[in-house]
Amino acid sequence: DGGITQSPKYLFRKEGQNVTLSCEQNLNHDAMYWYRQDPGQGLRLIYYSQIVNDFQKGDIAEGYSVSREKKESFPLTVTSAQKNPTAFYLCASSPGTGRGETQYFGPGTRLLVL
Amino acid sequence: AQSVTQLDSHVSVSEGTPVLLRCNYSSSYSPSLFWYVQHPNKGLQLLLKYTSAATLVKGINGFEAEFKKSETSFHLTKPSAHMSDAAEYFCVVSDFSGGGADGLTFGKGTHLIIQP
Secondary structure, three states: OEEEEEEEEEEEEEEOOOOEEEEEEOOOEEEEEEEEEOOOOOOOEEEEEEEEEEEEEOOOOOOOOOOOOEEEEEOOOOOOOOOOOOOOEEEEEEEOOOOOOEEEEEOOEEEEEO | OOOOEEEOOOEEOOOOEEEEEEEEEEEEOEEEEEEOOOOOOOOEEEEEEOOOOEEEEEOHHHHHHEEOOOOOOEEEOOOOOOOOHHHHEEEEEEEOOOOOOOOOEEEEOHHHHHOO
């Protein structure tokens, strides 16, 4: 089955702790994205990557970091600098980044602060 | 710059009646437009997309949307609602004119409630 997997489904963070959210895709897509979703809001872009070993900041990158060492993997680290990390995090991928490219989404990870 | 406005935060319909979810967009260029659906605690699933071909776009699960350039609208419709349609729906515009680093701008969503 082709698709995008995210793990874990739920993640708990303690104060001052960094946590990493996993995102893997087997669609052979070049581009990958991380979004944050808060209640009553649309999705906001955190980081995106158009190709391996390259990534760009999105609209709300502060307090987050990413890496793209492999085409199929794009992990997101929520650092202790992110003061309000409680949210639903969605990973997506697309074949490229041209206009009209469809993004395909994973099932999401819900991050909660203890 | 591009923007998208979903005109209703909540829509409630009875099962078997028509569904209308309204979306207006603003774009400096010929946009691509998408509708996604999200069930609780799930990722987003593409319902349909418009990319300058036919203005009436048919999607999955009986949904369709019509691109109206003169009205800058892309409303989502379905003739007969089913209980399984209860979800959050997002209208998305893409024209790479500055809206978001990846060229996509998401609406804030419309919560569709289906009454039995």
